[in-house]
Amino acid sequence: MAGRSSCQKCSGTMRAGFVPDRSYASVLLSHWCEGVPEKGFLGNIKLSGLNMVPLVAYRCSSCGVVEFYADAE
Numbered sequence: 001m002a003g004r005s006s007c008q009k010c011s012g013t014m015r016a017g018f019v020p021d022r023s024y025a026s027v028l029l030s031h032w033c034e035g036v037p038e039k040g041f042l043g044n045i046k047l048s049g050l051n052m053v054p055l056v057a058y059r060c061s062s063c064g065v066v067e068f069y070a071d072a073e
Helices: none
Strands: 014-017 020-022 027-029 031-033 052-060 066-070
């Protein structure tokens, strides 16, 4: 995944990482989902049939700003 190598805010160095989604018994990778969220029968968000793309987060080592990028397919 190609993100920015320098921070837009302070020109510091950006470091790649991720934001985990914690569930009851697992840790998952965050995704960008296309469209508007719809609630399912039990109040959960419906995910079937959605275009989902993994997210990569970049954090500035100087000022701490975080940028998210959807991984190119």
